Amino acid sequence: MPLPRRSPLRLSAAALLTAAALAGLMSAPARAADPAGSDHDRALQRQLRQLIAAPGGPPGIIAVLRRDGRSEVHRAGVAEIGTDRPVRVSDHMRIASTAKAFSGAVSLRLVDRGKLRLDSTIGRVLPRLPRAWHRVTLRQLLNHTSGLPDYSEDREFLELLAADPRRRFDSRRLLDFVAGEPLRFRPGSRYRYSNSDNIAVALMAEAVTGRRYEDLLARLVYRPLGLRDTSLPQGYELPEPYLHGYDVTPPDPPEDVSEVLSASGVWASGGIVSTPRDMAAFVRGYAGGRLISARTLREQRRWVAGASEPAGPGANKAGLAIFRYATRCGVVYGHTGNFPGYTQLIAATADGRRSLTFSITTQVNRLNKPELLEQLRDVQEDFVCELLRR
Known part of the structure; x- marks a missing residue:
């Protein structure tokens, strides 16, 4: 989601640290590495420091690798500029478009329960929506081949957001902003992230x-996977403690944008708040198939050409609210996301036994920071290689 440049909620520049200082505030992995792995650990830590020191780089990073029942935490920078507080697995953060995987988990569980079918159409389930959209199926929504116009690109929506970033939208009427528009293309004919x-x-x-x-999330996702610090708020406030997110646009000093935007304007598409610890548990369960039947899992993993936003590590393909990331070291499944102040990657192996969450505290995508995105993807791929290393 875009952010109106330089909001009125600006912090004093006197309270900010420089990127160089931030790069020096780095803690060791939570689990001490064994001697054979020390070179790998040092290389990964060096890459995190380089990300922080890069132009437009994040003030804080946390990467959590989970394998063989044990977690390894790599982190760099700080949770809040002006402090020396390290980033922790219990810090709340905006998970951006990785929230789309949660909507996938809810809908696919309902498919298993017979409440929905993958060929259920908008016209049958949501007849109040525009007639031009009625042929679109649940499958096409989940793999972004629906052709629905993107409400977050609508001029009126963006003008309202710019006028009041904390505006409380009616989340269930967000599609009204594009209700007068036709489909962008014939459903199922091509991929376009929306x-x-x-x-x-x-x-x-x-x-x-x-x-x-919100109730379906709790019943069908949070409780089965033991997620205790995950929620879908409507307002702009984050629960304490939280990982502060920043607009980092040199030569301006970083601006704290953690609580600039109301989550109501993104809702099921990106409004969830969670922690690195909960996200690791979620992606292991979701990518590993714990929540859905083997039959539905096979349908979820029918791939089409398409990348997550921003693109994840390696070669990307799109499934049903999940992406396949084929790296030089192997394949993982997950989702990415970006939101003012945050960029996220969650990924796991097909059996759910190994997982990676990678969170940085600034927004990076192909439009605002293309060079940094390529650096970020390279680092993420190295972390995937570490995750898959025997």
């Missing part, structure tokens, strides 16, 4: 169950 898709998925889940999406 924030509208997962709003429609959540509305379909509500329509067939009679329950609020």
Whole structure:
């Protein structure tokens, strides 16, 4: 989601540290590395420091590798500029578009329960939505081949956001911003990432169950996976403690944008708040198939050409609310996301036994920081290689 440049919620520049100083504030992995792995650990830590020192780099980074029942935490920088507090696995953060994987988890569980089918259409489940959209199926929403226009690119939506970044939108009416627009292309004919898709998925889940999406998340995802610090708020505030997110646009000093935007404007497409610890548990369960049947898992992993936003490590392909990242060291499954102040990657092996979460505290994508994105993807690929290393 875009952020109106230089919001009125600016911090004093006197309280900010320089990127060079931040690069020096780095803690060791939570689990001491064994001698054979020390060179790998040092190389990974060096790459995190280089990301922080890069132009437009994040003030803080945390990467959590989980394998063989043990977690390794690599981190660099600080959780909040002006302090020496390290980033922790219990820090809350905005998970950006990795929230789309949660809508996938909800809808695919409802498929298993017979409440939805992958060929359920908008017209049948959500007849109030524009007739031009009625042929779009749940499958096409989940793999971004629906053709729905993206409400987050709508001029009126962006003007309202610029006028009041903390505006409380009616999350269930976000698609109204593009209700007068036709489909961008024939459903199923091509791939185009759209924030509208997962709003429609959540509305379909509500329509067939009679329950609020927030309640479905708790019943179908949080509780089965033991997620205790994950929520979908409507406002702009983050629960304490939280990982502060920043707009880092040299030569301006970093600006804290953690609580600039209301989550109501992204809702099921990117509004969830979680922690690195919960995200690791989620992606192991989701990518590993714990939440859905083997039959539905096979359908989820029918791949089409397409990349997550921002692109994840290696070669990307799109499934149903999940992406396949084929790196030089092997394949992992997950999702990425970016939001003002945060960029996220969650990934796991097909069996869910190994996972990686990689969180940085500034927004990086192909439009705002293309060079830094390529550096970030390279580092993420090296972490995937470490995850898969025997």
